[in-house]
Amino acid sequence: MSAHPSIDQLFSAASSVRPSPEVSAHCVSCPACSTTYHRLQHGARILDEARTAPVNVHWGALDAAILAEAESVARDLRGRSVRTLRPWQPWVASGLTLAVAAVALLAVRAHHRDGLTEHPVAHRERSLVPEAAPWSGAVLLSAGGASFRDAAGNRSLAAVTSVHQGATITTGAHGRGVVTVQPGWTLDLRAGTTVDLSQMREGTVTVALADGTVALQRGDGAAPTAEVSLHAGRWTVSDASSVTAAVIPGMVHVVVLGSAVTVTRDGGHVVRYTGPIVLDLPEAGAGADIETGVAARDPDALDATVLSPAGRLWPVPVTDPAATITAVGHGVFPSALETLRLASPLTLRARYPHGSSTLEVGTGHPTEWVRTVPVGGTQPTVVAGVSPGAGDTAPEISAREMSAHEAQATMRFRHCITVCQERGRCVGTLEGSVELNLGADGRVASVRVDPSAHDAETCIQHEAMFLAAYPTGLHAVRIPLR
Numbered sequence: 001m002s003a004h005p006s007i008d009q010l011f012s013a014a015s016s017v018r019p020s021p022e023v024s025a026h027c028v029s030c031p032a033c034s035t036t037y038h039r040l041q042h043g044a045r046i047l048d049e050a051r052t053a054p055v056n057v058h059w060g061a062l063d064a065a066i067l068a069e070a071e072s073v074a075r076d077l078r079g080r081s082v083r084t085l086r087p088w089q090p091w092v093a094s095g096l097t098l099a100v101a102a103v104a105l106l107a108v109r110a111h112h113r114d115g116l117t118e119h120p121v122a123h124r125e126r127s128l129v130p131e132a133a134p135w136s137g138a139v140l141l142s143a144g145g146a147s148f149r150d151a152a153g154n155r156s157l158a159a160v161t162s163v164h165q166g167a168t169i170t171t172g173a174h175g176r177g178v179v180t181v182q183p184g185w186t187l188d189l190r191a192g193t194t195v196d197l198s199q200m201r202e203g204t205v206t207v208a209l210a211d212g213t214v215a216l217q218r219g220d221g222a223a224p225t226a227e228v229s230l231h232a233g234r235w236t237v238s239d240a241s242s243v244t245a246a247v248i249p250g251m252v253h254v255v256v257l258g259s260a261v262t263v264t265r266d267g268g269h270v271v272r273y274t275g276p277i278v279l280d281l282p283e284a285g286a287g288a289d290i291e292t293g294v295a296a297r298d299p300d301a302l303d304a305t306v307l308s309p310a311g312r313l314w315p316v317p318v319t320d321p322a323a324t325i326t327a328v329g330h331g332v333f334p335s336a337l338e339t340l341r342l343a344s345p346l347t348l349r350a351r352y353p354h355g356s357s358t359l360e361v362g363t364g365h366p367t368e369w370v371r372t373v374p375v376g377g378t379q380p381t382v383v384a385g386v387s388p389g390a391g392d393t394a395p396e397i398s399a400r401e402m403s404a405h406e407a408q409a410t411m412r413f414r415h416c417i418t419v420c421q422e423r424g425r426c427v428g429t430l431e432g433s434v435e436l437n438l439g440a441d442g443r444v445a446s447v448r449v450d451p452s453a454h455d456a457e458t459c460i461q462h463e464a465m466f467l468a469a470y471p472t473g474l475h476a477v478r479i480p481l482r
Helices: 007-015 021-029 031-052 059-078 089-113 399-422 451-464
Strands: 137-143 147-150 153-156 168-170 176-182 185-189 194-201 204-218 227-232 235-238 242-248 251-256 260-265 269-274 277-282 307-315 324-327 331-333 337-342 346-352 355-361 370-373 385-387 433-438 444-449 476-480
Touching: 007 021, 007 031, 021 031, 137 307, 176 204, 227 242, 251 260, 260 277, 269 277, 324 399, 337 346, 399 451, 399 476, 433 451, 444 451
Parallel strands: 204 227
Antiparallel strands: 137 176, 137 337, 147 153, 147 168, 168 194, 176 185, 185 204, 194 204, 204 242, 227 235, 235 260, 242 251, 251 277, 260 269, 307 337, 324 331, 324 346, 346 355, 355 370, 385 476, 433 444, 433 476
């Protein structure tokens, strides 16, 4: 049924034990018609009561009133003083009739409530839109001691495999959790976050954000009819394909990464925004403040494509909390990983201040971090080399002075390469060098980066501009990457 059913069709369905399939299917997807149907159904039940309930009428009192009126009319006739009805008297009579009818209906209902009737009405149960079945989501990732609480008590998120309606998830100061809330929908809870899964049924979910930051993301396999809502304070955000929300003092900060979003205030006022857009939704006041000149992005997003609700939940051994963990080809992951749900094996790499380790997850073999190389082995080692100009001799530079220059270049360029690798780039072997062309004042005038570090070139060029001036007389400095 493409068009809305008429009120007669809805009333017929509400009064029938078996409503038509067309009307039923329409009401499932149309909240307005579903609301009207339930109101009509309630009225039909009241009519059932009125039709079937026994009515006790005080016939004696009614006879006495009729006889009294008849005697009054007879006296008027004998005295030749028949009264002419005044214009307002028929209206009064009609009003009294309606009042009597209303009192009779109230009496019938009171008669039922007081339990005095000997013939109770058997209500016909008509469930046009049955309540959807509960739906359980999968835990895809847990880290940093995130916790899970439901009717069974409080426990670590790493110790549970699924989440459901009525549960509360808290990540704590250093935790993180990723769960599915509908097929194809993931909820990413950042550090310092508490959410309640207040409603979680097939096709419908409402996530109540009490504190912190979350990201809702629709992926492959998501049903287009699923109703996914995020509630925070007096605001509800829905119909978004990708959105982050953060509860901060006095407002809810929303970043719409998808094409559009519906924002509802206090359960009534509705506004639809076209994304990407950044919104500040105040706890006091009427409307949203749109942040202009701010890019709608999620810098803390994980590459969730590696996580699969159909996969197996694997434990991750504890490693140095100061380590930076990346999934090879998938970017950075939380440092204090506890569990990952994977459909295929994954290689994790942990980088420490003085080395690195790798971990193969999902292979079926015992998992443990394996130290791969000694100190600094896989980091871009920076070694200074001096190239004097043609016909020139290199100026004398003390070992201490060159060491200081090497240290500052090492720190800045290593930062660029590390960030590049954490984002899933710079995955090949680093070769060649970074060549710094110096001006007459010893400062960097231009930079040439070897193609093996192409993905980090912009960062390296930027950082090179902040290097301290080299001794004058140098024309170029080559910093090999290996």
